[in-house]
Amino acid sequence: MGLEKLLGDNIITTSVNSVAKWARKNALWPMPFGTACCAIEMMATLSGRFDMARFGAEVIRFSPRQADLMIVSGRISIKMMPVLLKIYEQMPEPKWVISMGACASSGGVFDTYTLVQGVDQFLPVHCYIPGCPPRPESLLDALMKIQEIIDEEDSDEEAGEKRENPGIETEEETEESVSAEQGAAEPSGS
Amino acid sequence: MGTSLTPEQITERLSKQFGDELSVHLPPGESAAQVAIVSRESLEDTLSFLQSEAGLEFDFLVDVTAVDYLHFDEPSIQERFAAVYQLYSTIHNHRFTLKTPVPEDDAWVPSAVELWGSALWAERETHDMYGIRFKGNPDMRRLLMPEDFPGFPLRKDYPLRGRGERDAFPQYLDSGPISGGAGKEGGGE
Numbered sequence: 001m002g003l004e005k006l007l008g009d010n011i012i013t014t015s016v017n018s019v020a021k022w023a024r025k026n027a028l029w030p031m032p033f034g035t036a037c038c039a040i041e042m043m044a045t046l047s048g049r050f051d052m053a054r055f056g057a058e059v060i061r062f063s064p065r066q067a068d069l070m071i072v073s074g075r076i077s078i079k080m081m082p083v084l085l086k087i088y089e090q091m092p093e094p095k096w097v098i099s100m101g102a103c104a105s106s107g108g109v110f111d112t113y114t115l116v117q118g119v120d121q122f123l124p125v126h127c128y129i130p131g132c133p134p135r136p137e138s139l140l141d142a143l144m145k146i147q148e149i150i151d152e153e154d155s156d157e158e159a160g161e162k163r164e165n166p167g168i169e170t171e172e173e174t175e176e177s178v179s180a181e182q183g184a185a186e187p188s189g190s
Numbered sequence: 191m192g193t194s195l196t197p198e199q200i201t202e203r204l205s206k207q208f209g210d211e212l213s214v215h216l217p218p219g220e221s222a223a224q225v226a227i228v229s230r231e232s233l234e235d236t237l238s239f240l241q242s243e244a245g246l247e248f249d250f251l252v253d254v255t256a257v258d259y260l261h262f263d264e265p266s267i268q269e270r271f272a273a274v275y276q277l278y279s280t281i282h283n284h285r286f287t288l289k290t291p292v293p294e295d296d297a298w299v300p301s302a303v304e305l306w307g308s309a310l311w312a313e314r315e316t317h318d319m320y321g322i323r324f325k326g327n328p329d330m331r332r333l334l335m336p337e338d339f340p341g342f343p344l345r346k347d348y349p350l351r352g353r354g355e356r357d358a359f360p361q362y363l364d365s366g367p368i369s370g371g372a373g374k375e376g377g378g379e
Contacts (some may be wrong), residue, residue: 074275078356079336113343113352121357 022092024068025150027056028143031067031091033084036074038101039134044132045136055143064090069146072123073100075108076116088123098142099125102132119124192245194284197224207239208232213266225287227266233290234300240277240286241305245251248286251306254313256320258293260346270294271322275302292322292364303330319344 003013030052034042046052046060046063061067064087076084088097098117102108107117119125126149127142192217195203201214201224213227228236240248242276253276259267267292277286292301301324302309314333323330332339337354341348 078339079334113341113348113356114351116356 003159015070021153025147026056027059028055028069028096028146029059029061029067030057030069030071031061031064031087032071032073033087034073035072035076036101036103037074038104040137041133041136042073042100042182043070045139050136050140052140052143055140055147056073057143058179064088065092067091070095070097070123070143071100072097072104072119072125073133075110076119077114078116079114079117081122082117084119085122092163096126097123098127098129098139098146100129100139100142101134102130107130144171192247192279192282194279194282195245196284197286197317199222200240200284200286201244203225203243204236204239207243208236212236217373223285223287225289227272227289227291228301230290230292233288236288237275237302237305240288240314245282246279247281248279250278250280251308251312252276252285254302254309254316256316256322256344257289258320258344258346262346267291270299271320273299273316273322291312297321298323298325300324303327318342 004011007013021163032039032042033077034040046058052058057069064070068091070088070091072084088095097119099105103115104119105125107115109132112119116122120128127145129138129142131138201212204226204316206214207216208228212232214224226236240246253274255274255276257272257274259270259272262294267289271292271294272289273292275288275290277288278284292299297320299322301313302323303313303326309324310327310329311325313335314329314331316322317324317327318332318335319342331337335343341353341355343352
């Protein structure tokens, strides 16, 4: 642009977008949803030997309102799934999801009545990690994949549109369906 | 510390007290202990006898559970279910197991909550898994499964993979799953 010449060597010009992306991908704050042995591997990844801090993702937030990366590590039962969704909804945009291990990705060996066969039926998963449980290296790899995804996102607006959640205004939906049922029942009743 | 009794001695005491109402069942296996089988009607009396009788004094109800005898020929239990009571005495250091046959079409047994507080959740779980009601239990909500779950999963005629409950969340699926991400497109099969 020629602006650099004017400003000198100490100032770099760039776009807001790339700065935002650079900041996001190098300071992911994970929300750990650890329900099984994968969570133990996640803890190992966070601690000194593997050290997730090397990739800027060491600030584990147990409040979803402060997190932007959800790590679903472990089995999700049908009783837990609404809880997981509620927590996901509370995370501010933009947000990413890692499905860690066989159970979160597909139900794993637990092909039973009570286990959700893959959280991707209900959540937008950005990265799946195979393994039972996966090694910490796999989680680090997934983290770097997420960083790539953030880097490749075209623009803020588009990313926002892509991740718009049409599906979760549950209360309104149920109210509507209830009133519809009542409406249908009234004529036959009177 | 009192004298601990063998299951055989305990069934003997019970037989003396209740006579014909009680039958004794020896499960297969050399080390298996005797199990007493009482009718649903005399269950409450038997349990309170076991708890309060001097020399027995079962002060701890370890667990309440059930067995589904569907596809299983057990001559001593003529009904589909049996409620199982595992008792322990911390005074005498002895254990005892009691079973009650429960019919399928009228599945209830009297609650043991009045005698042991630990029956409260054990009976809730048994109700959750087998659909046996415990009359007198003040809180018969489901314990482990979601409250609107339709089936009783530990019944032998309940399929291992369920009846589609794990893929159907009405409250979320009505409006469709959350879209976006790199997930499979229409990946719900």
